[in-house]
Amino acid sequence: MPKYLLSVYGPTERNQFGDYPDKESMLQAFADTGAFNDKLVAEGYFVFADGLEQATTATVVDGQGDEPVYTDGPYLEAKEHLGGFWVIEAPDLDVALRLAAEGSKACRGKVEVRPFHTEQSIKAMLDA
Amino acid sequence: MSVAEAITRVHREEWARVVAALARRFGDLDTAEDAAAEAFATAVERWPRDGVPPNPGAWLTTTATRKAIDRLRRESSRDAKQREARMLADDGPAEPPGVIDDDRLRLVFTCCHPALAPDARIALTLRMVGGLTVPEIARAFLVQEATMGQRIxxxxxxxxxAHIPYRVPTADDLPARLDGVLTVLFLVFNEGYLATGAGTDPVRADLTGEAIRLTRLVRELVDDDRVGRGEVTGLLALMLLTEARRPARVSATGELVTLDEQDRGAWDRDLIDEGHRLVRERLAAVAAGGPSPGRYQLLAAINAVHTDARDVRDTDWAQVVALYDRLVRLDPSPVVALNRAVAVAELDGPEVALALVDRLPLDGYHAFHATRAELLRRLGRGREAREAYDRAIDLAGNTGEVAYLTRRRGQLGGAGAG
Structure with missing residues (x-):
């Protein structure tokens, strides 16, 4: 079954309540997202999901040279960065979009839906 | 009918069916499109010699299927084996009862999928369902052939x-998705009826004709009132009643002619009769307790009122405004409010209408300035009217409209300055 990455973006630096206006809304969003995750598991869509520490904690590594080079901060310079994601299995995009809409409501953010490679698409690439 | 004419006709009538059947069987639009194109090329080569087969559609589908299988075999034996296995398995989920099951409709919904960019939906629909070539579509939307090819x-x-499914949406999603399909068809029609671009004819009959043909097709396929047949019928009626006025829409000098100045004798009576028949069908369905009319049915009804009047002075403006009132409730957008104001001007005078228009946040819209110009002219406020015409001319993309607005501005002369 096709797999999709459902990503949520947020500001580079977050306030003390994640990206939420206050503690109460943060707890509510966590609870709703938890319930959504449970539903994904129960209905057989769930592969993986988690939230990330803020982007300023990232390190970029370039190991292509003789010695690896380390750079503090995220790979892309941007105002917003990946803040968390789901990996789901769904029969087609319609199902993935429907689930993404539910996830978006639960976590209070826009969700980007992106398909993973499949065995078939890799094969097509190899045969090209 | 000559063989060439027969091929053109069969292309119009059967293209979507052939592509749709192959897309379902092979699960891939590229394969379907290429094989369909090859089958039609074979027909062009063979039919003049062998004659047109008794069932051209079946002949084309069989030929295209054979071409697709040949092509897949050629591509790579390993890959082909896998695909052949896929071909034989009908892995589509069983359709729940009550939802329309037709290959062409699947194709329409796939091409108009909301996850595709609006431009791409239009282009893909014209290519896969309408059978227009990439150069034809590129010309229609004034983009380079390469750009349009890339978009598709x-x-x-x-x-x-992304595994966009090849199926008719479930009953729950159908009304919203059908609405997306109708939007695409309406955009194609509008681009034909008010074509943009300096070197373009003001009206493009190829595009309006194609939009009508595809809307007829969708209407044929959606035969259930609960899933939006009313709006499909409304859209078809709207298109027919608009298309009916096309012969009177452009003057001999290439100027757009507004509704009040059109030679109503030049209107196409057959299209008007058909449009009126469809509007009456909807009125009866609503009266019988069917779903209340959506925007296309209301727009069709407004156009039915216009086309009912043999002379512009016979127009039932109160009825037009009443219909716009209902439309505003469904769609409170400023563009609808602007069109309503045009009707209000006829009922309550230009001053009342101008007060409504001036409140609208439509500064970047040519029709807003053209409407203001007209109202200001009627109120004798020549200087302001001239400024409004200037803005409208700057913003208008249609050659016929620019010519019309320029003439109107010229007629202001010195009279009523201030």
Missing amino acids: TRAKAKIRA
Whole structure:
């Protein structure tokens, strides 16, 4: 079954309540997202999901040279960065979009839906 | 009918069916499109010699299927084996009862999928369902052939990679998705009826004709009132009643002619009769307790009132405004409010209408300035009218409209300055 990455973006630096206006809304969003995750598991869509520490904690590594080079901060310079994601299995995009809409409501953010490679698409690439 | 004419006709009538049947069987739009094109090329080569087969559609589908299988075999034996296995398995989920099951409709919904960019939906629909070639579509939308080719290729690649399903949406999603399809068809029609671009004819009959043909097709396929047949019928009626006025829409000098100045004798009576028949059908369905009319049915009803009047002075403006009032409740957008104000001007005078228009946040819209110009002219406020015409001319993209507005501005003369 096709797999999709459902990503949520947020500001580079977050306030003390994640990206939420206050503690109460943060707890509510966590609870709703938890319930959504449970539903994904129960209905057989769930592969993986988690939230990330803020982007300023990232390190970029370039190991292509003789010695690896380390750079503090995220790979892309941007105002917003990946803040968390789901990996789901769904029969087609319609199902993935429907689930993404539910996830978006639960976590209070826009969700980007992106398909993973499949065995078939890799094969097509190899045969090209 | 000559063989060439027969091929053209069969192309119009059967293209979507052939592509749709192959897309379902092979699960891939590229394969379907290429094989259909090859089958039609074979017909062009063979039919003049062998004669037109008794069932051209079946002949084309069989030929295209054979071409597709040949092509897949050629591509790579390993890959082909896998695909052949896929071909034999009907892996589509069983359709729940009550939802329309037709290959062409699947194709329409796939091409108009909301995950595709609006431009891509239009292009893909015209290519896959309408059978227009990439150069034809590129010309229609004034973009380079390569750009249009890339747009279509990218959309097909997304359909494949993201697994956009090839099926009619479930009953729950159908009304919203059908609405997306109708939007695409309406955009194609509007681009034909008010074509943009300096070197373009003001009206493009190829596009209006294609939009009508595809809307007829969708209407044929959606035969259930609960899933939006009313709006499909409304859209078809709207298109027919608008298309009926096309012969009177452009003057001999290439100027757009507004509704009040059109030679109503030049209107196409057959299209008007058909449009009126469809509007009456909807009125009866609503009266019998069917779903209340949506925007296309209301727009069709407004156009039915216009086309009912043999002379512009016979127009039932109160009825037009009442219909716009209902439309505003459904769609409170400023563009609808602007069109309503045009009707209000006829009922309550230009001053009342201008007060409504001046409140609208439509500064970047040519029709807003053209409407203001007209109202200001009627109020004798020549200087302001001239400024409004200037803005409208700057913003208008249609050659016929620019010519019309320029003439109107010229008629202001010195009279009523201030």
